[in-house]
Amino acid sequence: MTRSTFSGFTIAQLAMSASQRALDVTGQNIANINTKGYTRQQVDLVSLNLRGADPTSSNPGSKIGYGVEITGISQVRDPFLDVQYRNQIAKVGTADARQAGLDQLADIFDETDRDALKTALSNLSSSLDQLSSNANNSEFDSIVRSRSQVLLNYIHQKATDLKTTREETIYGLENTDIKTVNGLLSDIGELNDTIWNGQILGNPSLELMDQRNNKLDELAGYLPISVSYKEVTIGSSEKYNYPVVTFNGSNGLSYELTAGEHGENFATFSMEEHKDSDGNPDGTVRISMIPATNYPKGVDTSSLKTDVTDYLKDGSIKGTVDLLNKSGELDDPATDFRGFGYYEKTLDSFVQTFAKTFNDLNGNMQPYTGANVMPSSGAANAMTTNGTQKAEFAFGFSNTIGNFLTGETINFNGTEYTFGDGSAGTIEIGDTLDKSLENLAVKLNTGFASLNVNGSSVPGQWKYSVSGKKLVWTSDSAMASGTVITKDSIKFTDNNTISFLYKANPYNVKNFDLFKTSDGSKKFTASNIKINDDWMNNSIHIISSHDPNAGSTANDNILKMLKSLTDSREFKYEYTKLDSGGNKTTNYISFYTGNFSQCYSTLENNQGIDSSTNKAILDNHVSVVKQTANNKDSVSGVSLDEEGINLMHYQKSFSAAARFMTTLDQALDTLINNTGVVGR
Template identity: 20%
Template sequence: MIRTADLLSIARSGVEASNQLLSTTGNNIANVNTEGYVRERTSFVAELTGGVGQFTTERVMNTFAQNQLRRDTTNLAEHEAFWSKTAVLDNVFGSEANSVSSSMSRFFASLQTANDDPTNMSARQLVLGDADSMIKQMGTISTFLTDKAREINFEFQASLNKVNSLVESIASFNDSIRIAQANNRNDEPGALMNQRDSAILELSSLVSIETRNSSNGDGSVMINLTSGESLVMQDGTFSVLNVNNSADLNYKSLQLTSNGKPTSLNIAETELGGTIGGLFRYRDEVLEPSRRELGQIALAVTEAVNTQNRAGMDYDQQLGGEIFTRPISVALGYPENTDSTSVVNGRISKGGASEITSADYQIEIHAVNAGVPPTIDATVSLLNLDGSVVKDADGNEIKQLYAGANALTAQSGTFNEVIGGLELEFSKGTGYSVDDTFLLQPTKDVADKIEVFTTRPEDLALASPIRIEAGDDNLGGAELASTSVTNTFVENPPVDPRSSGFDGAGGIHAPGSAPGGGVGAPASVRFTSSTDYEVLDSAGTLITTVTGILSLDNLLTQAAGTPGWPAAFNAPTMNDYPGYDFSLKGEPKAGDTFSIGYNGNGLNDNRNGLIMANLQNENGMQLNNAGSGDPVSFHEAYANIVGDIGQKAANADVAVKAGEALKLQSKDWFDSVSGVSLDEEAANLVRFQQSYAAAARLLNTAQEMFDTILSMVR
């Protein structure tokens, strides 16, 4: 092809091209220390007529390396946020000074000391002191966890504000880049793109994102969360993250709202990634479970002690009462409820220590039935932290419908026992509406609400309230092996199904006072042979006859299974009557008798105190929400909290170190492509200076030739 360009235009284009190359190189060198700067490269096309044509300056970018850096930034930020928070809890729970297990051990040890001399008031007072210390230790950690929950909510809000600010900035950069690129198709707005990429990288440290270049080639970028929701869209609109919640105002969840469309989407926190994802993971996997498990231990320990103290006789020779309070938790109403002032209260049921779990409870009302008192049909479900219903070992949801004959009484002061070791009070009577739903969190913040109920050391019921005495004329070798008291609830007359055989006045039910109004509570056992015996009341009236026994264990329980046992003593009339029993060892003979009476003046008795002190060694509480595993002791349950947090902290530490290595590797990869190398730029500078000098020399030659031609024609 014949070139028509003259030497002067070729030289001029060469000078201009070299000048542009020098300018690009100088810009790279000047920005070597600028954070987020991507080195630029200028390329040219040759003119068909000769010389250098149009130039294009663009950033040197490896999209794969950039995306990998963003992913590794997200991954590291998530692990760092999770680890930094979890490590704090690990230090608190792992510290001996904060150990709840140690405070429990001191309490039960002081109980054992009091058992050595039940009449020693100083030893009894020490038990109450150690009880108060144990509760305060649990309360201190509970308050600390509550403060951490409040603190993380502030962090959520601050991080979300930062995300929204970055999303808005990226959308604004898109608009500026779109305009700049439309005005100059051959020159990328590198500074704007660098600022946008820096904002995107910062955004990737907060949440996990994916980016796509606009399909129309205008230089804009679309951003989605990894879970698919759009943050920055092609039409210029963008979405912002808002804090949303249901019943629990302190348990934040996320919602995505578009500025261009009236839509809102709930976001799954488990898929967020980044710092915010790490904070949500810490809250859901460490903080909130720890709060509830600590509360579960506090409720289980105190109610187990209360239950056993109620089964004993105190120093005043009265049936034992409660040592610790049973705090009432107020259920949270859902926003859709008809009346926002409706309240449902809950507390651990008496004897519910072995049933209470760390789950939340949801109460759904299906019907409000008029009556005196009114009743409520409702479903009670155990919930996981994410709001799903807890499932048992067989995969069945743990929920219970209470309706018809099992409907729940709705009146102030009346608590209804439901599943999971809980009691519910519907204090507003008929003031509830169908489809009202409530969320009860009985273990969440309860550990700092429990108090020592009594200040009197005399209230410690170390003695058993019953005494078994062998007849003076007994000829056999049978003797008392053990006694047991499972119920001391007093009601005269005994109408409540919870009633026991104790009359509350230092005795047991006499004839006419027991359920059914006939015979009295069992007061003696008389053997008619080594395998047969009769059960009589305090007046000597025969209650029932038992024949052909194979063991001497729990004689009254065996009697309750005979046809002669009064129907009024059994369910559904009575749940656990008379509430006491005893076992023998040896071999009785016909005519041997064993009398059952109230343990008056039994001040030196420590039978109930020994059982109470041994509670720490019993497997008396659940370890999981479903209550489907083997029960564990209080110490094992606390050790499980400490071990679980420690393991998560250790795993997070390893993950942080691995994430740092991966990010460093991806950063090196990205910098090897897009970073400024002074050595390379210096070499380019020499090369472009030479090309500039050569082009300038060519321009000078063209000038000399032109001058020579002019001088020839003069």
């Protein structure tokens, strides 16, 4: 078979069409040189040859093709660089999220250019030094109290700032990061569906693929992902592929983020605040996901929900979770990063040690009484009766102040009466001393209604006279005329002297604690420590000496307080955990040995070291990402120089093809019009 005479025109026409399409693609590249995420496109060309082996065809040496064929338009990308970029951007996300939190901590604890907690400690020391020279002076005592309040104000401010920082971080994680991740996954699923449908209809959807790649790159900043492409054959020969996106856990497992017929289904993430053993939020969080499945949309897959908090190995979500969940060496077991918890726990431990130290030094272990200036004895009303007068015996309370306290007792002729709430046989304490003594009188009538008057038992009744401030026994009947009653005539029925012995409760210890908790709890924190109200209203003071025989100028206890600020001590973090049996146990982690100022300086220095170390790591990752991005741009980005060369190249190619067609036309004209005309 001979080659068609007009086949050359087909070659020229295909060559012109290929050059024209190449010029169009070059123009598209130039137009999108500033479009973010645009991938350079190219025309895919192959040589066209429709001839097979044929024994009647021309000999092998003279066979040629039929021109060029456009097989499609494709993107110029390097899959390895995509993988490298996404791996590195996840590391940048981790370090960047951590750095954001560390920068906030620096604003709280860095005192290099301002006076704050360390200065307050120094001022407290100075005020104690002044008090030691002016022991028991209320003016200097109030100065110490004021300096202590300034110190607590700084502590409260730092506790509030830490709480606010944690709350803002949790809010940002839940309402920004998690929502962004879910939005990206949703967009990727929709793009997968749209691109798939477009490609089946013959549209390469390259611009949509650029959008998808941009979202995959953005997603990689939040989570460690990998992207592979699954090829599917449609019909007998058409092949299409779609991306399969997976989350790579630190446990070595992978969780599908896209699934379905062509990647249209997608995973969802959620965040929950973790609760302690008492059911209260403890400031830490848990990250969960429902992986993508091949189930049709609408099928409930909530049972597949998986906690992946401990499997996050890179990405900004990992960095944020580290800030919220990790406390470094104050975790049990210790973790690899000092997040917010480290600074909260250290500050709380600092406060607990400070409050306990000063409260212990100012402790007063002497029991105290509720009522003061109590009578220890009474007397009968002396007289010689005229036959109408009754016998009387009275205890006077005109000088008594205060009121009875729970557990205090009155011993009456060997019988002990205890004051309390009126239950279990106790005498109910009234709102006033008068009311309490009225209640006492009622009790005495059950056991001591009768007394001896001049040796004879006489029935009577006890009553308390509010107007006279007396606890009085009065005989029921008038005494016989001429009865002589002296102040010592009335006694108990056993003729013993009537005694009234008031005894304090040994457990009623005067509380001289300088610091209390604002919420009534037994455990001090940076948030709840406050000056004791009794110290604020001058009901108590700093005890100068615990030696009862010391003079008014003794100051040994104040010197102990002063020394306690500079003494080296062990700082411990106390925490509660559940043992294997579900029982709460208290454990301790010792984290520093030194004085108060040094402990806080160490906290401040650790923050600076953590920040500078993380900043160096972040800069290194950013440098690698930039280099990888540059390598990606060199392959996939649009270069004006390269596209300019392509313009000239394809323009000349088009011109050559056109010239080829003209040459063929001239040759054919000669063949048709000028061949075989000899002899006409």
